[in-house]
Amino acid sequence: MTARAVEPVLGPRQDSALPARIARSAAATTGAGLRTEDFPDWLEGRRWAHRFQVDRIPFAELDGWFFEQGTGNLVHRSGRFFSVEGLHVTTGDGSPGAWHQPVIKQPEVGILGILVKEFDGVLHFLMQAKMEPGNPNLLQLSPTVQATRSNYTKVHKGADVKYIEYFVSPGRGRVLADVLQSEHGSWFLHKSNRNMIVEAVGDVPLYDDFCWLTLGQIAELLHRDNVVNMDSRTVLACAPFPDDTAGALHSDTELLSWFTAERSRHDVRAERVPLAGLPGWRRGEKAIEHEDGRYFDVVAVNVQAGSREVAGWTQPLFEPVGLGVTAFLTRTIGGVLHLLAHARVEGGFLDTVELGPTVQYTPGNYAHLVGTDRPPFLDLVLGADPARIRYEAVHSEEGGRFLNAESRYLVVEADADQAPLDPPPGYRWVTPAQLTALVRHGHYVNVQGRSLLACLNAMRTYT
Helix, strand or coil, rough: CCCCCCCCCCCCCCCCCCCHHHHHHHHCCCCCCCCCCHHHHHHHHHHHCEEEEEEEEEEHHHHCEEEECCCCCECCCCCCCCCEEEEEEEEECCCCCCCCCCEEECCCCCCEEEEEEEEEEEEEEEEEEEECCCCCCCCCEEEEEEHHHHHHHHCCCCCCCCCCHHHEEECCCEEEEEEECCCCCEEEEEEEEEEEEEECCCCCCHHHHEECHHHHHHHCCCCCCCCCCHHHHHHCCEEECCCCCCCCCCHHHHHHHHHHHHHHHHCEEEEEEEECCCCCCCEEECCCECCCCCCCCEEEEEEEEECCCCCCEEEEEEEEEECCCEEEEEEEECCCEEEEEEEEEEECCCCCEEEEEEEECHHHHHHCCHHHHHHHHHHHHHHCHHHEEEEEEEEEEECCCEEECEEEEEEEECCCCCCCCCCCEEEECCCCHHHHHHHCCCCEHHHHHHHHHHHHHHEEEEE
């Protein structure tokens, strides 16, 4: 007699309770762990608990790095970590149309992960005071885990990455978000990281340099300059915040159709070329720089960091020339907040364009341009009436690869004359809820857009 097959038990496709749990954490401005008012002293204490020092050095003093014979590419002797190569980009449409630049080639996928746990009925997020050599203040609030594959597989022969087991070992936690997202498409070639939020199962040890914070506490810290790092912001943007909007100027299907058309109409070709003899760039003893003094330099540093898996090392970093400006223009349309998103072309993207903020530029790179040659909406943001600025903070970009890379992150309210409902080609009005839905999928929203989305969520009021 044959036993009857047991029918599988089906579960819900989505956790309907999770958005409410996220909102409850966002509404909580006090937590079970560190008090927000005590955070500055705690961070300063972690700064003094270890020795941190970053010094610029000539390329000749790099240990383990060398300019490859023939190509001139800057590579590591292990063949791992990353390399600095040349890139030739042609867009086939619009200005500038074609350019050469150095680019970071780092093919491995890293993990940016935040561990969460419920205390007293409220989700808390385990954050880390992490030193990155490129941060202007060195120590910022990072995810629980912020590691390349080379780091957590210990290519550097250093210490273990704390809490990595929750993100690579099934059963140690419940996945709340897991998305493969791009990094800076202007400086990385086809670089992706897993952005993860995992709810811990069982007790979680609390190590030095880590603290539990609610989303409401993190929201307060997002209003302060250079506190919450880029990797935290991009992961926080992946959290499934509740959608309480009634509608949108464009339906989700219309938005996706427009975005697909934008990807289809751009013909972007990015070809790796030798760093040696790269047109428009020159290499000196201490920097690779553009001949016009714009964009960014490639420099070398010596790092001492007592709290890292390896206590000392040398490496190249990209250093932008000037402070960036990253902004969403907003309008309230039919009673619903909308953001003006830009389908941006960046040479390092995997798929031609991603949605970014309205403005994402370093103004000094365009100071020589006038009139219609200047980027759309840049002057509007630069000259914005302070009364129309709804959010403003200076945030650092990725401190592990970029030196002193900072941008003014802004949310600016515009009127119908400044930002019409029918914007220029390449721009589209979207709601924050629509942007949040797109962030649940990889390579739709760029890292600057995700950063600003985290800041927008920090502006919301929850009860």
